[in-house]
Amino acid sequence: MSKISQQIIFDMDDTLIHCNKYFDLILGDYFEWMTEWFQQYGVTTEEVRTKQMEIDVAGVNKFGFASANFPQSLIDTYHYFARTHGRDSSRKEEELLLQLGLSVYDQEIEAYPGMVETLEQLREEGHCLHLYTGGETRIQKRKIEQMKLTDYFEDRIYIRQHKNISALEGILKDGTFSRSDTWMIGNSLRTDVVPALTAGINSIYIKQQREWQYNLVELKQEPHNVLYTVSALTEVPEIIDDHVN
Structure with a gap:
């Protein structure tokens, strides 16, 4: 002793x-959706990744480790690119992103x-x-x-x-x-x-x-x-x- x-x-x-790897898995799906939805505007995975990280970190700095931060960062990033390129936002797409973001908390530990x-x-x-x-x-x-x-x-x-x-x-x-x-x-x-x-x-x-x-x-x-x-x-x-x- x-x-x-x-x-x-x-x-x-x-x-x-493990924790981060589950967020990475969800983000992989997110980047695919985003580049598909904004394909005609030439939006790249790296652009989406950078903006989502910026919004996510800002949310944690303000609200701490709240479960709503991550899914909200996906939606806010979606809104950012929609505004930037003049694309209409969709309630259906927003709901898909909310459920995608929340699913990270249901992963097997x-x-x-x-x-x-x-x-x-x-x-x-x-x-x-x-x-x-x-x-x-x-x-x-x-x-x-x-x-x-x-x-x-x-x-x-x-x-x-x-x-x-x-x-x-x-x-x-x-x-x-x-x-x-x-x-x-x-x-x-x-x-x-x-x-x-x-x-x-x-x-x-x-x-x-x-x-x-x-x-x-x-x-x-x-x-x-x-x-x-x-x-x-x-x-x-x-x-x-x-x-x-």
């Missing part, structure tokens, strides 16, 4: 379970490789595990239940619609965390790593091969605490073990 028990806070989406082994190893080594995820309670609870994550996190689960510096600081202040012995594990520089560095806790950044643009920000501050970058969830236990021993 490690000499000092650590408080380990895990992000969920694209850290423990899939764990990242080594999720169970990683959580079990850390728990067996005496560490206290916490789950901190961004989104709507109903949707995130469904994922948590399907993956049986309460087996590892019990009542130490925090769901926030806005996942930022103040949200993490609130969790730390409300709990019994020793910041030098606390870790934030996640795939987002914006919502995991930067808040952790600001709060003065340790962080492990799990760098994904394909990342949502919203998550990518420049690290402007020099870390005064521990920051590691890894490419797989399964690397986490060894890093923490090496650090505390």
Whole structure:
């Protein structure tokens, strides 16, 4: 067992379970529809992708991780190109886009490789595990239940619609965390790593091969605490073990 028990806070989406790949699948269908509907105007997939990303990120910045953001970004992008090219909007097409966007939340949940082994190893080594995820309670609870994550996190689960510096600081202040012995594990520089560095806790950044643009920000501050970058969830236990021993 490690000499000092650590408080380990895990992000969920694209850290423990897959998330972005389902949005990519939906966007693949969306780009096909859009380029077909606007074919006569020469609209390209890249143009649609750029505008949808711009609108989606703006929505998250304003409203947090609300489930309506993504489908609304599809509809708003559709309206943008309709206005730009003088094409009439269609209620039928809008409804199709709404249902397409909402379908992303009905996808089967899939764990990242080594999720169970990683959580079990850390728990067996005496560490206290916490789950901190961004989104709507109903949707995130469904994922948590399907993956049986309460087996590892019990009542130490925090769901926030806005996942930022103040949200993490609130969790730390409300709990019994020793910041030098606390870790934030996640795939987002914006919502995991930067808040952790600001709060003065340790962080492990799990760098994904394909990342949502919203998550990518420049690290402007020099870390005064521990920051590691890894490419797989399964690397986490060894890093923490090496650090505390």
